[in-house]
Amino acid sequence: MSALDIENIRKTYGDVETLKGIDVSLESGEFLVLLGSSGCGKSTLLNIIAGLAEATSGDVRIGGRSVLRVHPKDRDIAMVFQSYALYPNLTVHRNIGFGLEMRKVPAPERDKAVRDAAKLLQIENLLDRKPSQLSGGQRQRVAIGRALVRKPEVFLFDEPLSNLDAKLRMEMRTEIKRLHQMLKTTVVYVTHDQIEAMTLASRIAVMRDGRIEQLGTPEEIYNSPATLYVATFVGAPPMNLLKASVQDNRLVLPDSDVSLPLPVRFGKAAANGRDLILGIRPEALRTAGSGPSLEAGVEVAELTGPELVVTALAGNQRLTACLPPRTPFRDSEKLTLFFDEEAIHLFDAQTGISCLREQ
Incomplete structure (x- = not known):
């Protein structure tokens, strides 16, 4: 059974069709990167998977179960946002464990989950700090920790590194790659950065004008581009x-x-x-x-x-x-x-x- 199935997803705003029939299936443990320029539809697709936007037609299944009319909190997903979305008045410990707290997870179990995630992300010494006392990279680790403790079926990343400088982006790419190799989680990751796509993905979906222009491994996308658009979008120079x-x-x-x-x-x-x-x-x-x-x-x-x-x-x-x-x-x-x-x-x-x- 696939971890995630996206079947003929279409999204229309008035007369404008933003997504024009997207089909992708992910096996458990795959890392799919949705790559494309602004306006290609990649974030819209991610929001439909997350339940933050409704598809006009088509279906999304997680673990074989259709989730199109399921509330985001009940979809067995966890999302890491570009803006971190941390609570400024809460400590790192409470930020990481907030979702578990809302689900009434007992305090000892919640504390263990938070500390395990913090150890994995190497932020154990930051648990008593507030977000304002953290660097950009540390805040992003906290946001990832909050997703990790939920142990979802699918992780969703919405351009999580775009607010970081070049050195931090490289460090966090390595960190995300390391975590994925350790945890074997299923990931859908949105970016416009081809380096992120090539280094992180097990498969890349290059999107253009609401369609998938090419879907393949990083090696296939780079060495055998299907179209001129893919050939020029991936590769620097x-x-x-x-x-x-x-x-x-x-x-x-x-x-x-x-x-x-x-x-x-x-x-x-x-x-x-x-x-x-x-x-x-x-x-x-x-x-x-x-x-x-x-x-x-x-x-x-x-x-x-x-x-x-x-x-x-x-x-x-x-x-x-x-x-x-x-x-x-x-x-x-x-x-x-x-x-x-x-x-x-x-x-x-x-x-x-x-x-x-x-x-």
Whole structure:
């Protein structure tokens, strides 16, 4: 039995359809990240799962039981909010145990649950403090502790790290990952941050305009993007996208002398004259080796520390290469950039769908 089933969920506000038929099933212990830009519908979907919003149609089942008309407190879920939602007048101990207190859990049992959660989150020394005496990261740990003590079927996280600075976000990502590996809990996690999605998820649902554009493991989303949108949304810097057409079984960049052999796996994309988008990730490019290559004139080079990010022109199209930091070159020099055939992605220029999806 699945821990969570989302079946053809639709949500309409007046004439605007915010969710357009969402279908996902999670097995027990899965970590699903809903990833997308603002307005794509990910938080609306989370709120429907939580019972904070009603679906126009469809069904949500937790542990096989439909919960669409069940009060949030009776859904066997726990939610961690972006704003922490802590009670400022209560101590950390009472904040963590507040839900248990409202359920009339006996004080000794409640105290043990709170202290166990605090030990797990390494905040045992903070139990007598008020939220105003805590850092952002400590407040988020308290909010997570309050969810943990309820031992729900499903945990829901609504952009929980967006209020933290970069260093704290990284620390809390590690903490959430560690907790999930220890507790094997089922999680639905909303974020617009691709790094959070890639590092935390067992599966990612990339959402766009109320639909799931692609659902897969982080490796599938990164290495085999189904559409141009997924290809550009996941990856930093984003995937290079170059206009190309097929000529005599070669990929030809317009208004240039750049041409590449068409990989065999794209055989059905080989119609002469077909307009395509050629995708290559910046980190797949290198200045030495073998395999397909293209020449590009250096425009700008930026040293980030661990890598040299080079912006260059291939014909009249701009691309980015992530190279080792000590790569030797001169301004305006032409670099020969090599890459493996497997690094080539092809998308239909009209539909934006990966050519591999057509086969």
